[in-house]
Amino acid sequence: MQTKILEEGTFDPGEFAAELTEAPRNLDVGTGLLLENEHLKVWEVRLQPGERGAFHAHTRRYFWTVVEGGVGLQRSADGTYRVREYRTGETQYQEHGADNVMIHDFENAGDAEIRFITVELLD
DSSP: OOOEEEEEEEOOGGGGHHHHHHGGGOOOOSSEEEEEOSSEEEEEEEEOTTOEEEEEEEOSEEEEEEEEOEEEEEEBTTSEEEEEEEOTTOEEEEOOOTTSOEEEEEEEOSSSOEEEEEEEEOO
């Protein structure tokens, strides 16, 4: 199952300059940390309609699963954005590291709460 891209485009990163300056040090990849041990971190991402999570950095291998689907807007540090439809149960794995950091934000662009569980793999 793959997310459906509804829209793609560009935005002015200058609108988020202060946040983007801090983003490489913001390793909070969710709205709440549910579990942390020497092997993993389990995060919840829970956003109400119109609510946005700040720009942050992904520096580890991780996967996410959609718990409650909806429409999300993801802006990347390079000035591009995508609006996607996320379906309940959808899961995606990504690999990032010191030489492949991903910086983005995430906004609920739908009309209902959206929820994910994100698991960062520490070893």
